[in-house]
Amino acid sequence: MISFLKRIAFLSSTILLIYACNDVKNNVTFDASFKGGRLDSVLFLKNNSYRLLINPAFEPVNKSPYFAFSVTSSTPETINVVLDYGKYKHRYIPKLSTDKKNWRSIETKNISMDTMSGNANLKLHISSQKLFVAAQEIEASDDTYLWVDKMIAKHPKIKKTVTGKTVLKKGNYCLVFESDTIQHTIVLVARQHPPEIPGGTFSFKAFFEELFADTDIAKEFRNSFNIYTFPLLNPDGADLGNWRHNANGVDLNRDWMDFTQPETQMVKNVVEEKVSTGKKIQFAIDFHTSYNGPYLLILDSINEIKTKKIIPDWINNIESKSKFKVEARRRSQELPYCYNYFINAFGCEAVTYEEGDEVDRQLIKERAKAYALNLMKTMLTKLKNNEL
Ligand SMILES: [Zn+2]
Numbered sequence: 001m002i003s004f005l006k007r008i009a010f011l012s013s014t015i016l017l018i019y020a021c022n023d024v025k026n027n028v029t030f031d032a033s034f035k036g037g038r039l040d041s042v043l044f045l046k047n048n049s050y051r052l053l054i055n056p057a058f059e060p061v062n063k064s065p066y067f068a069f070s071v072t073s074s075t076p077e078t079i080n081v082v083l084d085y086g087k088y089k090h091r092y093i094p095k096l097s098t099d100k101k102n103w104r105s106i107e108t109k110n111i112s113m114d115t116m117s118g119n120a121n122l123k124l125h126i127s128s129q130k131l132f133v134a135a136q137e138i139e140a141s142d143d144t145y146l147w148v149d150k151m152i153a154k155h156p157k158i159k160k161t162v163t164g165k166t167v168l169k170k171g172n173y174c175l176v177f178e179s180d181t182i183q184h185t186i187v188l189v190a191r192q193h194p195p196e197i198p199g200g201t202f203s204f205k206a207f208f209e210e211l212f213a214d215t216d217i218a219k220e221f222r223n224s225f226n227i228y229t230f231p232l233l234n235p236d237g238a239d240l241g242n243w244r245h246n247a248n249g250v251d252l253n254r255d256w257m258d259f260t261q262p263e264t265q266m267v268k269n270v271v272e273e274k275v276s277t278g279k280k281i282q283f284a285i286d287f288h289t290s291y292n293g294p295y296l297l298i299l300d301s302i303n304e305i306k307t308k309k310i311i312p313d314w315i316n317n318i319e320s321k322s323k324f325k326v327e328a329r330r331r332s333q334e335l336p337y338c339y340n341y342f343i344n345a346f347g348c349e350a351v352t353y354e355e356g357d358e359v360d361r362q363l364i365k366e367r368a369k370a371y372a373l374n375l376m377k378t379m380l381t382k383l384k385n386n387e388l
Contacts, residue, residue, distance in 0.1 A: 027074035035140035038241030039069040049080040057242045058249035066195035066243050068134035076127040082119050089118030092135035103137045136197040141235035155212050164266025166236045167247035174270050178226035185226040187284040192252040194237040196289035199355030204287040206365040210372035221376040233263050256341035284342035284350035293356035295327035303333050310349045314378040322370035
């Protein structure tokens with residue numbers, strides 16, 4: 001049994017899990033009331049030690065124990081923090097920041113694991129300046145939309161269009177880049193799963209930025225293809241700090257056959273409407289992150305035979321023209337995943353793009369740029385050869 005002196009405070013609402021805790025004696029305050037925060041309650045133990053309880057918003061859920069909170073103290077001090085995930089086990093190396101922009105992984109000497117309980121023990125040096133501690137770099141909807149607005153400032157032809165509502169009735173966006181005279185089209189979908197920031201945000205943004213780079217190949221690509229982009233498909237989940245689900249407790253990437261959720265329905269409505277006006281979807285990418293990434297989920301070998309071989313040519317190009325090797329994993333097209341929707345509905349090719357939890361962030365961006373560049377080259381070659 002855990003002994004503790006007192007339970008300090010616990011407050012939650014149905015919209016946002018809001019937590020504020022004041023340890024008056026030590027002037028230590030924990031807070032997770034910001035968008036993307038996740039901390040369910042705090043127990044003050046003793047000797048500057050705290051047990052932080054971190055729970056999923058919905059169950060069942062895979063092992064994605066996301067947390068994000070800030071902590072301050074009126075006087076500089078070092079505290080011990082136990083991250084307690086209940087029946088779940090520690091996964092993400094904590095990232096630290098004082099501004100939510102510049103992040104560093106916690107030093108190895110300041111973290112240890114209890115392999116029996118699955119808890120992680122952290123040593124944190126705190127002061128009156130807020131220290132943010134999070135499973136992955138915090139990326140709430142406002143952060144992604146700020147980036148979107150910067151991209152649009154450079155490329156006014158991108159139209160940020162509200163194409164649906166989330167479960168919590170917020171506007172959900174598609175970035176529409178299209179020309180009346182162009183039929184060939186690709187689709188990007190990002191961040192169905194809230195904690196998957198390495199692939200769902202970093203890879204996605206770098207990939208998108210490469211498509212919109214000021215290079216001859218990117219310009220040629222943009223003159224040849226429409227690009228429909230869903231930059232943050234699950235903004236409710238991202239802002240709530242959910243481990244996996246949308247605000248209805250549904251794993252969106254298992255909803256691409258039943259379409260029970262407004263977020264997946266939105267994508268279906270947008271792309272089907274575009275196809276009805278003559279657009280031809282040639283390729284789609286859905287961005288994620290896994291414990292053992294990076295890899296791509298691709299078509300099973302039977303289905304691959306029926307395609308225009310964009311995926312194998314793309315992988316060949318990546319491996320021959322960049323420093324990256326591609327691990328491609330075949331999956332059944334009967335699974336209700338986003339990429340399978342595109343394959344099954346439109347007969348096009350599509351992949352799930354998975355990064356790894358702790359892969360170096362610079363490498364993540366370099367990989368995404370190399371993948372984007374070589375996808376553009378592959379598709380432009382096929383276009384010139386009348387193979388699309
Ligand atoms: Zn995912």
